[in-house]
Amino acid sequence: MTSLHPTASLQHRADELLRLHTSAEILSVVNVWDVVSAKAIADISETTALATASHSIAALFGYEDGEQIPVDLMIDMVGRIAAATDLPVSADLEAGYGAPGETVRKAIDVGVVGANLEDQMKPLADSVAAVAEVVAAGQAEGVNFVLNARTDAFLRAGSRPLDDVIADAIERGRAFLDAGAACVFVPGKLDADTVARLVEGIGPQRISVIGVPGSLRPSTLEKLGVARISYGPWSQRVALTALADLAISLYGDGTLPDNARALN
Incomplete structure (x- = not known):
């Protein structure tokens, strides 16, 4: 397939994405799920990069999370x-939809320069x-693709001792970096001590975390040496909560708020 984007332009974006990950300033990305949400976030001056949320895109089309959406539909939206x-x-890109290399090649072909890839705690x-x-x-396509390799060590920890879970995450993270990943994504509700141990074991500006209700603030994560924070499906959930609350208000004889902006 012929790329829709010149390789030089793609590589420039990939270089910038890598720079944002390796900077001492934490990269904050508010996840998007379609063109209108992407434009709304991109138009904010503080936005330096965009990240999609697979859960949110799947929900947009009526699919459950967990690689239930057809890969070509996901690629079309990203x-x-x-x-x-x-x-x-x-x-x-979840776990790569059964063919990680081919899925990433398709993503590069439509202008994407980085991705999350789940390990799902496979061997x-x-x-x-x-x-x-x-x-x-990425190398075959002439792009230094910025891979945020995800380990589900915490998400699938169950009742395992915390020390064992941290050790697993560090072992996997180091192995992913050695294989060429730019960053290691360790989702879960992590406290400061756990984050510090992960940074010590994997490296400063080498781990990525997710923000969930009750998570550490980005400024605290930055001081601990975290490279990136994203919010997964939570940005869509907040937007849908606002929509549902608006509907409840309107059904209850309310009126539209005066502060709504024409972002669409």
Whole structure:
């Protein structure tokens, strides 16, 4: 397939995305799920990059999360988002939809320069092979693709001792970096001590976290050496909560708020 974006332009965006990850200033990305949400976030002066949320895009089309959405439908939407902005775009590509390298090649072809890739706590060798496959796909397309390799060590921890979970996350994170990932995504509600131990084990400006209700503030994470914070499905949930609350108000004889902005 012929790329819709010149390689030089893609590489410039990839370089910028990598720079944002390695800067001492934390990269905050408020996840988007379609073109209108992408434009609304991109138009905010503080926005330096965009990241999609797979859960939110799946929900947009009526699918459950967990690679239930057809891969080409996901690629079509992340491509529409990438085409709507000059900012670098990182896509949440779940576990690669059964073919991580090919999925990333398709994403690059529509203008995406980075991605999340879940390990789902599969055997470490298999997870490392998937990371290497993605890195190789970027190199084959002439782009230094910025892979945010995700480990689900905390999400699938169950009742395991915290020390064991942290050790797993560090082992996997180091292996993913050695295979060419730019950053290691460790989702979960993490306290300051846990984050500090992860940064010590994986490296400063090498871990990415998710913001959930009750999470540490970005400024605290920045001081701890975290590279990036994203918000997954929570940005869409907040937007939908506002929509539902508006409907409740209007059904109750309310009126439209005066502060609504024409963002669409």
